Amino acid sequence: MFFIDTIELEGLGNRHYLAGGTRTAVAVDPPRDFDQVLAAAARRGVRITHVVETHIHNDYVTGGLELARVTGAAYLVPAGAHVSFARVPVADGDTVTVDAGLTLRAVATPGHTPHHTAYVLQEQGTPVAAFTGGSLLIGTVGRPDLVEPRLTEELARAQHASAHRLATELPDETAVLPTHGFGSFCSSAQAEGEATTIGHEKAANAALTTDVDTFVAALLDGLDDIPAYYAHMGPANASGPAPLDLTPPAVADAREIAARLAAGEWVVDLRNRVAFAEGHVAGTFNFEADGKIATYLAWMIPWGKPVTLLADSPGQLADAQRELVRVGIDRPAAAATGAPEDWTVDGALASFPRSTFAGLAERGTDGVVVLDVRRASERAGGHIAGSVHIPVHELHGRLGDIPAGTVWVHCAGGMRAGMAASLLDAAGRDVVAVDDGFDAAAEAGLAVVAA
Structure with missing residues (x-):
C-alpha cells in the first residue's frame, strides 16, 4: 500500500507532496518552511529518505536542500540544473526505491525549464501517480518564458512534446499531481478543477488536444506578466537557500x-x-x-x-x-x-474613503480619474471607458503618470485596489478605493468597453 499526502500553500498557489509506504517516503518540491512536510511524515510514521525537485523553481525558495540535510535524505535534482551544492543528479529513466514495492522513476519533461523532470510513482512496477511539477498541469501547462526570452518558443514546443510523452507512456488512470496551477504565476493558466488523471488530460488539455503549432501560438499569446521577484528565486535555489529564521523581528515603537x-x-x-x-x-x-x-x-x-x-x-x-x-x-x-x-507618536491617523462601482456611477466619472490596476490580460476583457490603466505591480514607479484629480481606483475584486489606494494615499493623492467585483461596473450603468 502507498499513500500520497498533498501539502497546499494557497498564498503562492502551489502544491507539494509526501508519498511513501509503511516505513519510508519521498518529499516532492518542498517549500522553504517544510515543517508541514515533517508533520505529515510524523503522522504517517515514516522516515523521509528522498527529497526530489522537479526543477529549479522560479516562484518560491525551496526547502529541499535543508529538508534533506535535516532528515539525512538523498537530495535528487535534475542533472541538467546548474547548482552549487552537493546533490544526487537525476537523469531520464533513473529510478529510486521509496519503500517496499514502491519506486520513483524520473522522466525528462523539458518545457517549463530546460532541465524539468517529472517523477512517476510506481507500485509493483505499475504507474499510479505522476508528480509533474511545472510540466503537465490540470487543464494547462507551466509557462515556458521564465528562464530566458530567447528560449521561450523552443521551451513551449518542448512543453507540448513532454505532455505527449507523459500521455503516451502512462496509463489513463494515472493521477497527475502538479506543483503549479493553483494560483501560481508559473502556470500559463489556472487549474481547471482540483484533481485529474492522464486520461482526463488527454480529453481536456490543449497540449494534448491541439497540434504543436496551434498550441504554441495560443500559449505564447496568453502569457501574462512575470512577477519581478521571480528573477531572484532561480539564483537563490541554484546557490542553495540558507536555513530559514522565523524568530520574531525586533519590536519597533x-x-x-x-x-x-x-x-x-x-x-x-x-x-x-x-x-x-x-x-x-x-x-x-x-x-x-x-x-x-x-x-x-x-x-x-x-x-x-x-x-x-x-x-x-x-x-x-x-x-x-x-x-x-x-x-x-x-x-x-x-x-x-x-x-x-x-x-504613531501623536495618535493622528490618515484615512481614505471606500466605495463601490454603484458609488462611482452615482458620482459620475467626469472630473475624476478612474484608475484600473488590473493586469493587461484582465483589462482586455473589458474596462471602464476613459479609465487610466496602470497594473498594480507597476504603480509605485509610475505615480507620476496618473493625471491630477481625485483617483477612484479599482481592480477585479478589491484587494489590489486596496494596495493601490494605500500607495496613492502615501503619495498624498486624494483617493477612493473601489471595493467591489468588476462585474458590478456594467450592472451599475458604467460604460464598459472592450480593449
Missing part, C-alpha cells in the same frame, strides 16, 4: 516607525483593507495578510529594501513572516503589533 518612514523604507500594514482605510499611519502601505501578500509585496517592493511589518496580532505577524520567507524576504527590519494609534 512609534518613533522608530516614524524614522523608518522618513528614511524611505517600506512600512507595511497587514490589517484588512477596510480597517486600513478607516485609519492608518500616514505613509504606510497596505498588503493584507489574508491576501496574496508574498506574491504582491515581493513583486512590488524594491528588492532588498528594508520592510517593517505592522499587524493586528502576533499570530498575524507570524503568518505573514512565514509567507514572506517563501519568496526570499527573510527578515523584516522590525515589526509592531496592536492598534494603529499605538504606532
Whole structure:
C-alpha cells in the first residue's frame, strides 16, 4: 500500500507532496518552511529518505536542500540544473526505491525549464501517480518564458512534446499531481478543477488536444506578466537557500516607525483593507495578510529594501513572516503589533474613503480619474471607458503618470485596489478605493468597453 499526502500553500498557489509506504517516503518540491512536510511524515510514521525537485523553481525558495540535510535524505535534482551544492543528479529513466514495492522513476519533461523532470510513482512496477511539477498541469501547462526570452518558443514546443510523452507512456488512470496551477504565476493558466488523471488530460488539455503549432501560438499569446521577484528565486535555489529564521523581528515603537518612514523604507500594514482605510499611519502601505501578500509585496517592493511589518496580532505577524520567507524576504527590519494609534507618536491617523462601482456611477466619472490596476490580460476583457490603466505591480514607479484629480481606483475584486489606494494615499493623492467585483461596473450603468 502507498499513500500520497498533498501539502497546499494557497498564498503562492502551489502544491507539494509526501508519498511513501509503511516505513519510508519521498518529499516532492518542498517549500522553504517544510515543517508541514515533517508533520505529515510524523503522522504517517515514516522516515523521509528522498527529497526530489522537479526543477529549479522560479516562484518560491525551496526547502529541499535543508529538508534533506535535516532528515539525512538523498537530495535528487535534475542533472541538467546548474547548482552549487552537493546533490544526487537525476537523469531520464533513473529510478529510486521509496519503500517496499514502491519506486520513483524520473522522466525528462523539458518545457517549463530546460532541465524539468517529472517523477512517476510506481507500485509493483505499475504507474499510479505522476508528480509533474511545472510540466503537465490540470487543464494547462507551466509557462515556458521564465528562464530566458530567447528560449521561450523552443521551451513551449518542448512543453507540448513532454505532455505527449507523459500521455503516451502512462496509463489513463494515472493521477497527475502538479506543483503549479493553483494560483501560481508559473502556470500559463489556472487549474481547471482540483484533481485529474492522464486520461482526463488527454480529453481536456490543449497540449494534448491541439497540434504543436496551434498550441504554441495560443500559449505564447496568453502569457501574462512575470512577477519581478521571480528573477531572484532561480539564483537563490541554484546557490542553495540558507536555513530559514522565523524568530520574531525586533519590536519597533512609534518613533522608530516614524524614522523608518522618513528614511524611505517600506512600512507595511497587514490589517484588512477596510480597517486600513478607516485609519492608518500616514505613509504606510497596505498588503493584507489574508491576501496574496508574498506574491504582491515581493513583486512590488524594491528588492532588498528594508520592510517593517505592522499587524493586528502576533499570530498575524507570524503568518505573514512565514509567507514572506517563501519568496526570499527573510527578515523584516522590525515589526509592531496592536492598534494603529499605538504606532504613531501623536495618535493622528490618515484615512481614505471606500466605495463601490454603484458609488462611482452615482458620482459620475467626469472630473475624476478612474484608475484600473488590473493586469493587461484582465483589462482586455473589458474596462471602464476613459479609465487610466496602470497594473498594480507597476504603480509605485509610475505615480507620476496618473493625471491630477481625485483617483477612484479599482481592480477585479478589491484587494489590489486596496494596495493601490494605500500607495496613492502615501503619495498624498486624494483617493477612493473601489471595493467591489468588476462585474458590478456594467450592472451599475458604467460604460464598459472592450480593449
